[in-house]
Amino acid sequence: MSDATATDQTNSSAASNSGVTIRPEEAEHFGKLAKDWWDPHGSSAMLHRLNPVRLKFIREAIDVHWGGDIESVKPLSGKTALDVGCGAGLLCEPLARLGAQVTGVDAAPENALAAAAHAEGAGLDIRYIAGEIGDQDIGQFDLVTCLEVIEHVADKAAFIAQLQSRLKPGGLIVLSTPNRTAASRILLVQGAEAIGAVPRGTHHWDDFITPDELGALLEPIGLAMGEPTGIAFSPAQGLHLSGDLGLNYIAAVTHREVTESD
Numbered sequence: 583m584s585d586a587t588a589t590d591q592t593n594s595s596a597a598s599n600s601g602v603t604i605r606p607e608e609a610e611h612f613g614k615l616a617k618d619w620w621d622p623h624g625s626s627a628m629l630h631r632l633n634p635v636r637l638k639f640i641r642e643a644i645d646v647h648w649g650g651d652i653e654s655v656k657p658l659s660g661k662t663a664l665d666v667g668c669g670a671g672l673l674c675e676p677l678a679r680l681g682a683q684v685t686g687v688d689a690a691p692e693n694a695l696a697a698a699a700h701a702e703g704a705g706l707d708i709r710y711i712a713g714e715i716g717d718q719d720i721g722q723f724d725l726v727t728c729l730e731v732i733e734h735v736a737d738k739a740a741f742i743a744q745l746q747s748r749l750k751p752g753g754l755i756v757l758s759t760p761n762r763t764a765a766s767r768i769l770l771v772q773g774a775e776a777i778g779a780v781p782r783g784t785h786h787w788d789d790f791i792t793p794d795e796l797g798a799l800l801e802p803i804g805l806a807m808g809e810p811t812g813i814a815f816s817p818a819q820g821l822h823l824s825g826d827l828g829l830n831y832i833a834a835v836t837h838r839e840v841t842e843s844d
Contacts, residue, residue, distance in 0.1 A: 619670035656681030667731030671697035762790035
């Protein structure tokens with residue numbers, strides 16, 4: 583049986599880089615979705631369709647970053663992974679199957695509990711924690727993922743700094759988020775929520791962040807973003823990786839190399 587657990591460590595005194603980034607109303611919104619997060623036809627159906635696209639990028643980023651065997655079924659064997667804003671574990675479970683020792687952190691306790699229950703049922707040993715990422719005494723990780731989360735946090739600069747503090751030297755971060763464009767306002771906010779593809783109130787367009795803005799948050803704390811890849815939609819292909827950044831993008835982030843000019 584799996585040792586998957588869900589704990590609340592929001593009052594940990596040993597944490598560093600703490601700062602309030604969780605918006606209570608956002609945590610409440612997503613906590614209400616916990617009960618059917620794993621239903622591919624439920625309120626999180628869009629995430630189920632998005633997940634294989636994101637995983638394709640993550641797998642390629644892992645292979646490039648660590649230069650491993652692209653045929654290996656467990657490229658993260660011997661490595662640790664942290665998924666921030668993990669929801670009910672849609673990404674954590676594939677990362678565990680790729681060989682990682684996985685920790686998931688989410689703002690909503692309901693999500694952490696749902697994630698732990700699902701992991702146990704799947705026989706996966708994944709640690710889940712509810713609370714502020716900056717308040718957790720959990721150490722550093724080889725891989726840090728944070729997908730469709732930064733647009734929901736109160737202080738983006740503080741949040742990015744908290745992610746950076748969890749990254750081991752030589753590690754890899756993967757970030758994805760909607761872009762703030764006219765297309766994303768029409769399709770992701772007005773369109774997707776209007777037809778029920780995404781639960782109403784999920785997205786607030788003014789909180790979307792452009793690739794340039796994200797890069798500007800990363801650079802001062804010693805992180806560098808690789809060329810972002812778009813996540814686009816078409817009737818023929820569905821959701822897919824693309825050169826079009828108009829709706830959503832995903833990027834690999836690493837420690838910035840220090841040059842003599844620095």
